Amino acid sequence: MHYDIRLVIGYDYSRPVEAGRHVLCLTPPGGAAGQSVGACRLTVVPRPDEWLNRQDFFGNDMVEIAFRDAVSHMRFEMDARVERLPAPSPPGAPAALADIAGELSAVRDLGPLSPHHFIAPSARAAPDEAIAAFARDVTGHCASASAAVIALGEALHRTMAYDPEATAVDTPAAGAFALRRGVCQDFSHIMIIALRSLGIPAGYVSGFLRTNPPPGQPRLEGADAMHAWVRAWCGREAGFVEYDPTNATSAGEDHITVAVGRDYADVAPVRGVMRSAGWQVTRQSVDVRPVTDID
Amino acid sequence: MAMTAFDEMYGLPGDDLHTRAPYDELRRWLAATPPEQFAIRRSQAELFFRRIGITFSVYGEAEAGERIIPFDIIPRVLTGDEWAVLDRGLRQRVTALNAFLADVYGAGECIRAGIVPAELIYSNPAYLPKMAGRTVPHNLYVHIAGIDIVRVGEDAFYVLEDNARTPSGVSYMLENREAMMRLFPELFSCHRIAPVEVYPEALLATLQSVAPAGAPACPTIALLTPGPYNSAFYEHSFLADKLGVELVEGRDLIVRDDTVYMRTTEGPRRVDVIYRRIDDDFLDPLAFRPDSVLGVPGLMDAYLAGNVTLTNAVGTGIADDKAIYSYMPEIVRFFTGEEALLKNVPTWRCREPEALAYVLDNLSELVVKEVNGSGGYGMLVGPCATQGEIDQFRKKLRRSPEGFIAQPTLALSTCPTFVASGVAPRHVDLRPFVLSGTDGIRVVPGGLTRVALKEGSLVVNSSQGGGTKDTWVLEN
Numbered sequence: 001m002h003y004d005i006r007l008v009i010g011y012d013y014s015r016p017v018e019a020g021r022h023v024l025c026l027t028p029p030g031g032a033a034g035q036s037v038g039a040c041r042l043t044v045v046p047r048p049d050e051w052l053n054r055q056d057f058f059g060n061d062m063v064e065i066a067f068r069d070a071v072s073h074m075r076f077e078m079d080a081r082v083e084r085l086p087a088p089s090p091p092g093a094p095a096a097l098a099d100i101a102g103e104l105s106a107v108r109d110l111g112p113l114s115p116h117h118f119i120a121p122s123a124r125a126a127p128d129e130a131i132a133a134f135a136r137d138v139t140g141h142c143a144s145a146s147a148a149v150i151a152l153g154e155a156l157h158r159t160m161a162y163d164p165e166a167t168a169v170d171t172p173a174a175g176a177f178a179l180r181r182g183v184c185q186d187f188s189h190i191m192i193i194a195l196r197s198l199g200i201p202a203g204y205v206s207g208f209l210r211t212n213p214p215p216g217q218p219r220l221e222g223a224d225a226m227h228a229w230v231r232a233w234c235g236r237e238a239g240f241v242e243y244d245p246t247n248a249t250s251a252g253e254d255h256i257t258v259a260v261g262r263d264y265a266d267v268a269p270v271r272g273v274m275r276s277a278g279w280q281v282t283r284q285s286v287d288v289r290p291v292t293d294i295d
Numbered sequence: 296m297a298m299t300a301f302d303e304m305y306g307l308p309g310d311d312l313h314t315r316a317p318y319d320e321l322r323r324w325l326a327a328t329p330p331e332q333f334a335i336r337r338s339q340a341e342l343f344f345r346r347i348g349i350t351f352s353v354y355g356e357a358e359a360g361e362r363i364i365p366f367d368i369i370p371r372v373l374t375g376d377e378w379a380v381l382d383r384g385l386r387q388r389v390t391a392l393n394a395f396l397a398d399v400y401g402a403g404e405c406i407r408a409g410i411v412p413a414e415l416i417y418s419n420p421a422y423l424p425k426m427a428g429r430t431v432p433h434n435l436y437v438h439i440a441g442i443d444i445v446r447v448g449e450d451a452f453y454v455l456e457d458n459a460r461t462p463s464g465v466s467y468m469l470e471n472r473e474a475m476m477r478l479f480p481e482l483f484s485c486h487r488i489a490p491v492e493v494y495p496e497a498l499l500a501t502l503q504s505v506a507p508a509g510a511p512a513c514p515t516i517a518l519l520t521p522g523p524y525n526s527a528f529y530e531h532s533f534l535a536d537k538l539g540v541e542l543v544e545g546r547d548l549i550v551r552d553d554t555v556y557m558r559t560t561e562g563p564r565r566v567d568v569i570y571r572r573i574d575d576d577f578l579d580p581l582a583f584r585p586d587s588v589l590g591v592p593g594l595m596d597a598y599l600a601g602n603v604t605l606t607n608a609v610g611t612g613i614a615d616d617k618a619i620y621s622y623m624p625e626i627v628r629f630f631t632g633e634e635a636l637l638k639n640v641p642t643w644r645c646r647e648p649e650a651l652a653y654v655l656d657n658l659s660e661l662v663v664k665e666v667n668g669s670g671g672y673g674m675l676v677g678p679c680a681t682q683g684e685i686d687q688f689r690k691k692l693r694r695s696p697e698g699f700i701a702q703p704t705l706a707l708s709t710c711p712t713f714v715a716s717g718v719a720p721r722h723v724d725l726r727p728f729v730l731s732g733t734d735g736i737r738v739v740p741g742g743l744t745r746v747a748l749k750e751g752s753l754v755v756n757s758s759q760g761g762g763t764k765d766t767w768v769l770e771n
Contacts, residue, residue: 021550021592023581050552052596057424064581064596066551105414110403112427120418123584265585273580273592 001085001253002038002291005208007078007226007284009270014278016070022272024063025259026078028207031059032257034088038081045075058112060259060267076270081291087242087252094146095235097139101199103235113240113260115233118201122262125192125204128174134159135194145200145234149243150250152194153230156187157248162221169264184221184228185264187245191230192263201233203260205242206267210254211288220247220254225284226269231260256288300706301448302720303371317372317769320485325369325711325718333368336478337713340366343474349466349529364467365762370475370482371710371723371744375771378489378740381444381452381727384637386736387627389440389729392459392614394630396436399613400426410629411622415646419619420667421612423575425582429599431608432507433733438606439498439570440729441465441743444637446708453640453705454623455724459607459615461572464743465728466530469494469537471765472741487770489740495537497730497737498570502538504732505604506567514567516540517557519548521573521589531572538570545573550593553600568604575609617700618644618666640705646697654701655692658685661701662753663692676753678704707753710764712746722747724755725766740768 007026024044030037044051048065056062095103104115121127138155142148159180166181173193176186188204195202209223229244229251242251259267301307304318314322344363373381398405399416406413416422441462443455472491476483499516506514520531522544535542541557549556549563556563571578577587582595597603613619619626621642627635643650643661654661663675675688692699709720727742744764745755755761 019549019592021581052553054596057427064593066593068551105412107413108407110406110413110417112424114417116413116417117424119414120420271581271585 001210002081002083003208003210003256004287004289004291005078005080005082005256006287007208008075010073010075010283012073012281013071013276014280015276016072017274017276017278017280018067018070020071020074020272020274021066022064022074022270024065024076024270025056025060025206025267026076026269027061027063028080028082028256028258029059029061032260034085035257036083038083040080040082041078043077045077046071046073056261056266058117058259058261058266060261082256084253084256087250091239092237093235094144094238094241097142097145097148097198097200100145100233100235104199104201104233107236115201115240118203118231118233118262119196119199121196123265124263125173125189125196127197128177128193131174131177131190131193132197134177135197139198145232146238146241148198148200149195149230149232149234149241152191153243153245154248156191156194156245160187160190162187162246184244184246188228188230189263191243191245195230195232203231203240204263204267205229205231205251205255205257205260206264206269207258208256208286208288210290211286213254220244220249223286223288225286226258227255228264229255300720300722301446301451301708303446303708303710303723304720306449317374320482321369321372324482330717333713336368340368340474340478343477344470347470349470349533364757365748366471366474367712367721367746367748367762367764368475368478369711369713369718370765370767371725372767372769373741374769375489377452378768380636382738382740384452384454384635385442385727385729385738387631387633387636388442388454388457388623389437389731389736391623391627391630391635392437392440392457393435393731395626396459396608396611396614397434398630400429400610405626405629408629410625411619415618415622416613419613419616421610421616423610423613425595425599426608426610430601431598432601432604433505435505435731435733436608436611437614438501438505438608438731440731441726442637442729444725444727444742445640445705446723446725447705448708452637454637455640456617456620457615457623458726459611460574461607462726462728463527463530463572464726464745465494466533467763468728468739468741468743468766470533471743471763475765486767489768489770491739491741491766494728494739495534497739498534499538499540500734501730501732501737502540502568502570502606504734505606507601507604510567515557515565516568516570517543517548517566519543519545519569519571519573519591521577525572527572534570540570545588545590548591548594550591550597553593553597553602555591555594555597555603566603568606570606575612578605578609612667616666617642617664618646618697621700640702643701645692645699645701650701651692651696654699655689658689658692660704662704663688663699663701666698666700674754676704679752704753707747707755710744710746712748712762712764714748714750719750721750722753722755723764741766 049068050066052064139148163181173189176182192202209227231240261267437459441458518535555566577589579594659677665673707722712721730737744766
């Protein structure tokens, strides 16, 4: 499926802010599995004085911008045309849940996407006893790692209510879990913590969702802003599988990847520092449209 | 708790009449000097430290203001031969630490070879993926190391821990010597003591040597401090002063086009080397903790672009992790091809089930430490703990065994020390400082001797009521 993606994020400041420096992680990479990027353009208004293209450890594309002078507004626009292939079936059988630790210590690969980087607690996915107990409860009957991923994702979707008002971007996952409410970021962090508590390496994927569903299918939650889901390592043969707990579905043709990391802190769409003495208003809009005619 | 400890003045107990040779003069001096004289000198020493304002703060206490670290006027003495052994061992150990860090963030040979388990590195909060696959200037990571050494016998020295992040305490080494020379000049005329005053010079030469390629011959160096609320702020200002470099806080630095500048009255001035005394987490809010107001936005970019040298390098915490410590003999062998000259204290890694079972069964005899802890916080000294403390620790250990290591309770050597009742033996350790530059390794003979002032106590950390002594290395 081909998509035209348009993302706009705007900031208005009540008073000009100075010494702004921001790291943007907004553009889908060409190299991600199962997708290819035809064209991609990122525009920043006003024009920044510094513009540096970088790649982080995990291979995500990052842009760092800096303003020398004070600005009173800022706007990022990202347009991309991306082809997303259906999720391939895993290359091999998943490991038994009981064997996952042994499989992990047999992995010698140390590269950025090695599962070793995704098993330890991370900044936004700290271990939590309540989440670990939930994970044990709902996966007790699971034989394989991928069965556990699905059981956990479905259980979260059943238990948690999608509620954009309940949590904020800095709400800890444990807090969202206690409320049993949250958005895609909360669902994903809770699932990552749960998977790691079972010994399954798990990471965070940020990206986009198709805005309008194919005819006859329900609209997915989280399509109006950037979305997030989970990748879980199911053993040496199966590798990483991606699962969207907010919608209780495997990530597939409707999911477009922007970045992968250990949790939100690695792949936050916009991170920045500036000096300011007032408030700010933020807007975000996302449109992910299937392209029916390719010329 | 009764433990047979080696006394550095008298040797093993039962041997009281015999004074070890390096302490001959001191023994005579202690016997010959009237007690009133010592009382006067001690109050003068206190006044000296108060005047120069050499203070530290203890976190988490109600009266968390600034305190004077207790100074004991009886020096601790090492012979030239003893020091020669330590010196060689320290150089070897720091060489291995640097090679280990370059490898962990580079090719990972020691992990592939099975020397250190992968999960111990990659699951470690001190391992920073940001540094993986990157090169740092001159491939040096630990420019300033503080290696904690304990002694348990005539020839038995052990490394207790490696401090590879931002080791502190060197200002006490320097000030203690200064105080001793002022208070007891006569002692310096009857001993040949290796000077420690050369440390600032050695540090400056080391920092200059590690400036990035392309920096001017006399690079601009700054010392980056978290500010006056940090427990070691005195040391930061002291060292900046001794080195003749600017003492800066995060807000004094700016980054433009991957280059670090310092705000000065004459406009921005490029900085080549930053001796930072800020933890990794707080260095750059764009790279690490977003709530850090102590750091410099963009600093990591300038660093990774090779335009500024940070000492110590970012990510060195993985080398002073206490679980990694237990692999140091293998790490030294792997990277230097030699057996470690300085021994490790035998260590049980609680992440290993058999080790954990042993530790749980013997808690009352062991010292248990957090793998990522420092400053003596969060540790259990079994023989000194109450049953309640042991039970509480047992729960902590069961909950997250991988967070702890355990070691036998060592009978640290004692040194004669002034206490309320007169002169009595107290346990000591030693932190020598090792400097690594592109022009070699420099070790100033001596270091910081810390002394546990409470009778029988083995915890020497200043945050836990320890004091310090001047450390003499006698020249042969």
